[in-house]
Each structure stands twice: as structure tokens, then as C-alpha cells.
Amino acid sequence: METNKHSLPVTTPTIIVGGLLLTSLLLIGLLNGEWLGSNGGENSAVTVTPVAMEHDRPAGLGSIKPASVNAISPNVNLADSLSGTSHGVRLVSRGDELLVTSALKDLFDYHLSALGELPLPVIRQNIEHNLQQQLSGVALQQAQEILHNYLDYKSALSDFEHQYQQQAGWNKTRQIQFMSERQQALIALQNRLLGAQVADVFFAFDRTLDDNTLAKARILNSELSEAGKQQALVNLQAELPVEMQLQQRRDQQQTQLLQIDQTTVSDNEKFQQRADVVGEAAAQRLAHLDQQRAQWQQRLDTFRLAVEQLQQSNLAADDYQAAYQSLLEQHFAAHEQLRAQALLRSGQS
Known part of the structure; x- marks a missing residue:
């Protein structure tokens, strides 16, 4: 996930929440034999009072204090889309100072994912x-x-994305140069707004993957033979930490599953395609989820039709x-009603 923060006035500049990694966009283009413009990665930064960093923690230090269990209790202002979920983040201090880890960014991004459902001031309060709980x-x-600082960074990303836009007609060499320049500018923005130490911790994973992606692009654009390129790519992949290789594999599986969902095939064919990607047990769970979604959609459609009929009844306001x-109570359990009403208002399913 990615994160934002800050004491913004009620009227705030645009906040970029998602922002694709340079890795995602460029790598997909490379794998497809395409060279596309990037919407770029998502990162944040700003100088703060020096704090203990994740990579600074000395071995055997006994004064590190984890957050209490109630630190991850549900928040009453959570968006409907986050209902029944928890960020699961436990913040840690060393002595009187915060020990900064990427989990802090995960907490920010968890709440910021609801931007659009909730206004930014409410999300910031959440x-x-x-933070105050922990x-x-x-x-x-x-x-x-x-x-x-993180929220300032998110606001600054909007201008950054407009400034760094790939132009049509660039050859592969120019595109790689542009992506490299863009990555360096993004790192500079993160360091300026969050401070180099915090930015290093927050975005270490993203930066490593972006470096790896640019290296792949350079290999594919080199004058090596096809066999030489394949060997160079294998060697490059082997240099990645194991956890990053696993993350890349999960991302590729997710992309494949999304592509399968967009095809019009029989249920049996869909099951087999999913099983080829993630195994039969996971494919079975996904099939069960499909059934649950279909049942939910049917219930929501029935409720929507009943509401439309009710709206034509010309009842007085109180009676309506x-x-x-x-x-609402007839069609949905208490814990489902907020979600159903939100979807009905938005016209979604």
C-alpha cells in the first residue's frame, strides 16, 4: 500500500492515492512488446525531527515497545469499503522516539484508499x-x-504527473532515458518532502523494483542476441531479494486472474484457467467467491427494483x-445495509 498525511485546510489540492509503480507499467509494456507512457510511481517525503529508522535498530536493544492489542481496533469513521477490515499495523517506539518502518506507510495508505468515499479531513482524523491509540x-x-509530510507529497504528485508525461513518437532509447529521469526526479521529490531517511524506508521496495525494471528495459533494448538477452534477464532476476521475486510472481498471477475474469468462457473453463495459474484449491475458493458475488448482485438488483417501485408510490416523506x-431490513442483514445503500446511491454492484 502507499500513504498520505497532514494538517490540510478544508479545501485541499488533489491527492494522488494509487499511482502505479514505474515497475508495473513499464514491465507490462516490456512483456507485451509495447513501449508505453507511464503514470509513474507513488512515493512521498519531507524532513522531520530525526527519528529512529528501521535499518538503524541495533541488535539486542531491549527498549523497543510494540503497540498494545487495542491499537488496531476498528475506527468508527471507516468507509464502507473498509468495513470488516483492519490495517493490522503495530507501530513501535524506541525510548521516546518513533521507530520508522514501512508499516507506518501501510497504515496511511490503508485509510487513504477510502479517498472518494470519505473526505480527506475525515480520513486524516481516522x-x-x-496514531494516538498506539x-x-x-x-x-x-x-x-x-x-x-506524506500528505504534502501526495498533493505534490498531481503536479509531478503532469510535468513528467511521455511523448508520442519517442523511440525505445528515448523512452528508457525518460523513465530514468522520471525515477530520479521522483526520488528527489520524496527525499525533499519526507526527508531522505524516511523516504528510504517508505520506498525502498518500490525503488529496488524500479531499478530492476529499468535494467530489464536496457537489456531488451541492447544489441545482445536473443539468447544473450534471456541469460542477462535470468541473471538480473536472480539478483533480486527473494521477497521481491515472490511479490513479482504474485503480481503476475493477479494480472493473469484479472485477464481470466474479463473473458467470456464457461465456468469449467474459467476454473481450469485459474487452476493453471494458482492451483486447484485457490481456484475453488475463487469459484466460491464468484457464487457469493452473483448472489449479492441478485439481492442488490432485487432491492434496487423494489426501491424504484417505492419511489413511484407517491408516499408522504415519513411513510416513504x-x-x-x-x-432494507427485509433484503439485508444489519452489517450489510450501509454497503447496500452506498452501492445503490453510486449505481455500482
């Missing part, structure tokens, strides 16, 4: 609430400052509201 004193102040509530 993040602040989680931290106090200097460590809390440091986390709040990082949050502020009572009838609407009765329909």
Missing part, C-alpha cells in the same frame, strides 16, 4: 486516531509530522422512509 509524547509528534427502511 489516521490521527490510530503512540504518545515525542513518538506521536514524529508520526504526525511524517503524516503531514418507513417503507424504505422496511425494504
Whole structure:
């Protein structure tokens, strides 16, 4: 996930929440034999009071304090899309100072994923609430400052994306040069806004994958023979840490599963295609999920039709509201009603 933070006024600049990694976009283009423009990665930065960094922790230090269990309790202001979920992040302090890890960014990004459902000030309150549950004193102040800087970074990404746009007609060499320049500019932005130490911790994984992707692009654009390119790619892949190789494999599986979902094949064919990608046990779970989604869609469609009929009944406001509530309770359990109403309003399923 990625994150944002800060004490913004009610009217705030655009916040970029998702932002694709340079890796995702460029690598997909390479694998498909295409050379496409990138919307670029997602990263944040700003200088803060010096804090203990994940990679600075000395071995055997006994003063590291994990957050209590209630630190990950649900937040009453969670968006419907996050209902029933938890970020699962436990923040840690060393002495009076915050120990900065990538988990802090995960916490930010968890809440920021609801941007669009909830306004930014509410999301920021939710993040602040989680920070206050887990931290106090200097460590809390440091986390709040990082949050502020992270949100500044997210705001700055909007201008950054407009500034770094690939032009049509560039050859492969120019495209690789552009992607390299863009990556360096993004790192500079992250370091400037979050501070180099915090940015290194937050974006180490992304940066390593981006470096790997650019190296692949250079190999594919080189004058090596096809056999030489394949061997160079194998060697490059072997240099990646194991956890990054596993992440790449999961990303590729996810892409394949999405492509399968977009095809119009029989249920048996879909099961076999999924099983080829993730195995029969996972394919069975996905088939069960398909059934649940279809049942939910049917219930939602029935409810939508009933509401449309109710709207044509010309009932007085109080009577309409009572009838609407009765329909809602008839079709959905209490824990499903917020989601159903939100989807009905948005016209989604």
C-alpha cells in the first residue's frame, strides 16, 4: 500500500492515492512488446525531527515497545469499503522516539484508499486516531509530522504527473532515458518532502523494483542476441531479494486472474484457467467467491427494483422512509445495509 498525511485546510489540492509503480507499467509494456507512457510511481517525503529508522535498530536493544492489542481496533469513521477490515499495523517506539518502518506507510495508505468515499479531513482524523491509540509524547509528534509530510507529497504528485508525461513518437532509447529521469526526479521529490531517511524506508521496495525494471528495459533494448538477452534477464532476476521475486510472481498471477475474469468462457473453463495459474484449491475458493458475488448482485438488483417501485408510490416523506427502511431490513442483514445503500446511491454492484 502507499500513504498520505497532514494538517490540510478544508479545501485541499488533489491527492494522488494509487499511482502505479514505474515497475508495473513499464514491465507490462516490456512483456507485451509495447513501449508505453507511464503514470509513474507513488512515493512521498519531507524532513522531520530525526527519528529512529528501521535499518538503524541495533541488535539486542531491549527498549523497543510494540503497540498494545487495542491499537488496531476498528475506527468508527471507516468507509464502507473498509468495513470488516483492519490495517493490522503495530507501530513501535524506541525510548521516546518513533521507530520508522514501512508499516507506518501501510497504515496511511490503508485509510487513504477510502479517498472518494470519505473526505480527506475525515480520513486524516481516522489516521490521527490510530496514531494516538498506539503512540504518545515525542513518538506521536514524529508520526504526525511524517503524516503531514506524506500528505504534502501526495498533493505534490498531481503536479509531478503532469510535468513528467511521455511523448508520442519517442523511440525505445528515448523512452528508457525518460523513465530514468522520471525515477530520479521522483526520488528527489520524496527525499525533499519526507526527508531522505524516511523516504528510504517508505520506498525502498518500490525503488529496488524500479531499478530492476529499468535494467530489464536496457537489456531488451541492447544489441545482445536473443539468447544473450534471456541469460542477462535470468541473471538480473536472480539478483533480486527473494521477497521481491515472490511479490513479482504474485503480481503476475493477479494480472493473469484479472485477464481470466474479463473473458467470456464457461465456468469449467474459467476454473481450469485459474487452476493453471494458482492451483486447484485457490481456484475453488475463487469459484466460491464468484457464487457469493452473483448472489449479492441478485439481492442488490432485487432491492434496487423494489426501491424504484417505492419511489413511484407517491408516499408522504415519513411513510416513504418507513417503507424504505422496511425494504432494507427485509433484503439485508444489519452489517450489510450501509454497503447496500452506498452501492445503490453510486449505481455500482
